[in-house]
Amino acid sequence: MKIEKLAGIDIGSNAIRLLVVNVITENNAPAPVFKKSAIVRVPIRLGEDAFLKGEISENNAIRMQKAMQAFSLLMDVHGVKKYKACATSAMREANNSVEIVKSVFNSTGIEIDIIDGKKEAEIIFSTDLSTIIDVKKSYLYVDVGGGSTELTVFSNGKIINSKSFKIGTVRLLNKESKQFIWKTMEKWIKENTHHLRSLSVIGSGGNINKLFKMSEKPIGKTLTLHYLEAQYEFLSSMSYEDRITVLGLNPDRADVIIPATKIYISAMKWSDSHKIHVPKIGLADGIIKNLYFNKL
Structure with a gap:
């Protein structure tokens, strides 16, 4: 039996989520089993900034950075081997999103991909x-x-x-x-x-x-x-x-x-x-x- 820990970070308009999953594979099993290990949800409403003001406020940018720091530590504690962070509509529309992505990477090492709506739909649809x-x-x-x-x-x-x-x-x-x-x-x-x-x-x-x-x-x-x-x-x-x-x-x-x-x-x-x-x-x-x- 092999157990691999993976994590996904969803940076949405209403909240930011970290999902840690154990992927279990066995020699005789036809397919791996994906078992959720931990889910953390932080209610940072980035959309209120992006959709009304066109950019993420300094306060929410700081909160987001702190959340990413916490997620980084949690992934380390869980022994996550591979992760991916994706941001959706609020970050797509915020004028300062590139600056925030760089700041998060510099302070946490977490790379954030800002994905378009089509890519978001493809990723969601790929689930089982x-x-x-x-x-x-x-x-x-x-x-x-x-x-x-x-x-x-x-x-x-x-x-x-x-x-x-x-x-x-x-x-x-x-x-x-x-x-x-x-x-x-x-x-x-x-x-x-x-x-x-x-x-x-x-x-x-x-x-x-x-x-x-x-x-x-x-x-x-x-x-x-x-x-x-x-x-x-x-x-x-x-x-x-x-x-x-x-x-x-x-x-x-x-x-x-x-x-x-x-x-x-x-x-x-x-x-x-x-x-x-x-x-x-x-x-x-x-x-x-x-x-x-x-x-x-």
């Missing part, structure tokens, strides 16, 4: 979906982040089309997503899914994971459009404070979960889908899979 995908069916993969929503349509086990839209939870909170972008996304989904029968949605992102957990459904079951619509009304009827105290949501989750739910509902309606699979995978998972198979 075999447990829920029926190669004879069609799916719309929807990953909702703080700054963007990544969409991928696939049918018969093959990718048909993919696109990134500047519609995200932090943008919506700050009223940064324009109506024409919503219309563009609606048109794209309809054009790419109208000919596909019995299409289901696959959702990824922290908010859909939380919605699934709140449903108390067993792993592997799907959520319905009706359930998401009911949750949207329920969550919207509560104050921000009640969503924290009554529902137990983290402060940085209690606000973004409502716009996230709206995005998933919209994608399901536009693709004429009535159920959504929630496999609990994300960018960090994809980074690790790509690292293992030497694709990054």
